[in-house]
Amino acid sequence: MPATARDRLVAAAFELFEGKGYDATTVDEIAARAGTGRSTFFRHFRGKEDVVLPDHEALLGRVGGRLATASPAGREVALREAAGIVLAHYLAEGPTARARYRLASTVPAIRDREIASVQRYVRLFAQHVHGWLDAEPDGPLRAELVASAVVIGHNHVLRQWLRGEVDDAATAEALVDRALGHALALLRGPAATASAPTIVITGGEQDVEQVVRQVREALGGPHGKNGDAADLGSS
Known part of the structure; x- marks a missing residue:
């Protein structure tokens, strides 16, 4: 059984959601299955939606921290590694991440929260890339395109893994790296493209x-x- 109360609550919630359905499961049932009380549940989560979703606050903090350390010569590496932080988190969750994906396809409240979280990652990437590119030709436009493309490329592969179309972590990581190769072309600017x-x-x-x-x-x-x-x- 998971060691912390939070982890036990997450595990209990997914077991009940899979068995009884999301709407039919109550907070009290989740707490009882996890061996905690209702007050413990609400110390960690605001409601059932929160117990399903990843800890995006922690993930966003780690992604932002990596992007903040990027040197001018290491921006592409920083973007790849920042996207890799998110991918590694989902891969480590394993069946939990896939169960969440199944729930999001049937529960509008979860799906809406996940869609909103995607935009938070786009804004975070854009914030840093704007700082790198805004003084260059078409910099603000390229920054928006790069930020969106990085998130889209990452999520394209992540959904393949969540659906079981990609089975192993190494393949998922390689596919994300390839997708980011396309996404990061605009980071190098028109001069790099024209010189080839x-x-x-x-x-x-x-x-x-x-x-x-x-x-x-x-x-x-x-x-x-x-x-x-x-x-x-x-x-």
Whole structure:
């Protein structure tokens, strides 16, 4: 049995919710199953919704603390590690996190609270990324996009794990890392994107017009992008 009264209350609540249903379960029943009293329940939680949800206050504090320590050269690492803090928490919860996900799909009050919590993470990430980017070209816009994309990328993979489509923690972590690779492209800015050369591989039997058409398509349109040049390699 979980060691602390809070942990026992959480475990008891999920057992009862799974067995009796959320609406049919009372606070008194949760407290009795956990071996505590009603007053102990309300020292830890304001109501049944709170006993279901993760400790977002503690998680937000840890995420904010990691982002606050980011150096200019380490911002991408900080964002990855901050998202990893949240993922690790859910993975450590295991069956409890998956039970919560099932409840959220059927109990509107829980679903609404979880949706609201997502926006808290977006605002926290945005607060820090704005501080990094606002003085750069399109910085405020990029900050909003980066913050939203980090949370969306993380949650896309988390939902796969919660549904059982991804079974093991290592795979979930790798998928989140890959998703964040897409999300963080805007953190590097347009200059980093523009400096990368475009390489087109052509077949040996293609004529010049075919090669030129491939180059134009690779550069983003019939006239290319900003006059960029491309390296051509024949195979």
